[in-house]
Amino acid sequence: xxxxxxxxxxxxxxxxxxxxxxxxxxxxxxxxxxxxxxxxxxxxxxxxxxxxxxxxxxxxxxxxxxxxxxxxxxxxxxxxxxxxxxxxxxxxxxxxxxxxxxxxxxxxxxxxxxxxxxxxxxxxxxxxxxxxxxxxxxxxxxxxxxxxxxxxxxxxxxxxxxxxxxxxxxxxxxxxxxxx
Numbered sequence: 001x002x003x004x005x006x007x008x009x010x011x012x013x014x015x016x017x018x019x020x021x022x023x024x025x026x027x028x029x030x031x032x033x034x035x036x037x038x039x040x041x042x043x044x045x046x047x048x049x050x051x052x053x054x055x056x057x058x059x060x061x062x063x064x065x066x067x068x069x070x071x072x073x074x075x076x077x078x079x080x081x082x083x084x085x086x087x088x089x090x091x092x093x094x095x096x097x098x099x100x101x102x103x104x105x106x107x108x109x110x111x112x113x114x115x116x117x118x119x120x121x122x123x124x125x126x127x128x129x130x131x132x133x134x135x136x137x138x139x140x141x142x143x144x145x146x147x148x149x150x151x152x153x154x155x156x157x158x159x160x161x162x163x164x165x166x167x168x169x170x171x172x173x174x175x176x177x178x179x180x
Contacts, residue, residue: 013150030111043119046145048091048174055080057167064162069163086178111125112136133158 056076063071109127114122119142125134134157141150154166 010051010115030114031170043143043145045087046174047087047089047178048146049084049171049176051082051084052176053080053082053169053171055169057169058165059167060165062163064164084175088178121150131159141170148172 059069059072059076061072064072106128107123111127112124115121115122118174121139121141122142123139125137125139127137131136136155138153138155139150141148145178148171150170152168152170154168156164156166159166
């Protein structure tokens with residue numbers, strides 16, 4: 001569930017621009033399909049080699065023993081996670097719309113809020129995976145054809161009622177053409 005949310009979040013920041021009226025059916029929730037439909041007008045990322053940097057800023061697990069909290073913070077103190085990937089023309093053309101279609105198959109997530117205009121994104125996504133609990137992800141950031149910056153805060157509640165809040169930043173930058 002968190003992996004899917006991060007992929008969608010990264011895609012949103014690369015595509016952040018467009019119409020803000022995403023709740024097409026007026027039911028108070030923005031489904032992945034509705035978000036995908038609105039993303040058709042968003043800026044598409046340019047194909048190429050990208051460097052993605054994800055950094056965990058903070059984690060709070062109020063009900064966990066101090067030893068567990070210290071261990072989790074220690075994992076985050078290892079610095080940013082950086083990786084590179086190639087975004088093909090075909091993947092760039094599909095953009096967020098295709099990713100949202102794939103994610104909606106499991107129907108775990110809906111958007112509470114989806115405002116994307118002028119290169120800015122302000123969204124709240126709620127996910128509920130059976131047996132794993134609930135997660136609410138707040139995403140704010142900017143995006144263009146070649147870069148994105150986003151801050152994400154995840155408030156999660158496990159099936160046992162324990163809560164956790166995690167804040168991370170994500171930046172993606174086009175660094176050139178794909179190799180070979």
